[in-house]
Amino acid sequence: MAMNYSEAVMDHFTNPRNVGEIENASGCGTVGNAVCGDIMRVYLDIDDDGVIQDAKFKTFGCGAAIATSSMATVLVKGKTVQEALEVTNKAVMEALDGLPPVKVHCSLLAEEAIHAALWDYAEKNGIAIEGLEKPVSDISEHDHAHGADDEEEEEE
Numbered sequence: 001m002a003m004n005y006s007e008a009v010m011d012h013f014t015n016p017r018n019v020g021e022i023e024n025a026s027g028c029g030t031v032g033n034a035v036c037g038d039i040m041r042v043y044l045d046i047d048d049d050g051v052i053q054d055a056k057f058k059t060f061g062c063g064a065a066i067a068t069s070s071m072a073t074v075l076v077k078g079k080t081v082q083e084a085l086e087v088t089n090k091a092v093m094e095a096l097d098g099l100p101p102v103k104v105h106c107s108l109l110a111e112e113a114i115h116a117a118l119w120d121y122a123e124k125n126g127i128a129i130e131g132l133e134k135p136v137s138d139i140s141e142h143d144h145a146h147g148a149d150d151e152e153e154e155e156e
């Protein structure tokens with residue numbers, strides 16, 4: 001059965017923005033979903049003022065995962081690290097004019113990947129970003145699959 005994707009989702013899937021890597025990135029985070037097996041990596045280039053100058057991603061995953069990581073990188077560019085925390089999966093979904101319910105977890109992965117990259121940046125610089133918690137599914141330090149509690153969805 002064909003899923004109903006918005007034009008924005010199709011656009012970001014077929015023509016994703018910011019695909020690639022950033023060498024010597026200020027922060028890099030890799031997250032995965034143990035259930036579908038999709039993996040997302042986000043790189044952030046953050047200047048001395050804490051402003052995200054560039055963001056790139058690599059996603060090994062479904063079309064919605066590609067579209068949401070593309071949109072997430074678009075949304076965080078030019079923002080401060082604090083503002084980037086507001087780029088939640090809901091914000092990404094809204095910017096994409098919605099996602100089918102079974103694809104909501106793909107947008108969560110995008111949020112987690114941004115958070116994982118911000119966490120990496122904070123750790124490297126010995127700073128704390130208010131409101132940022134260690135990402136649950138950052139798989140850059142260990143490569144085994146995680147348990148089902150990665151599956152919690154945000155209800156707000």
Ligand code: FES
Nearest residue numbers: 036038062065106
């Ligand atoms: S199906 Fe898992 S990220 Fe899309």
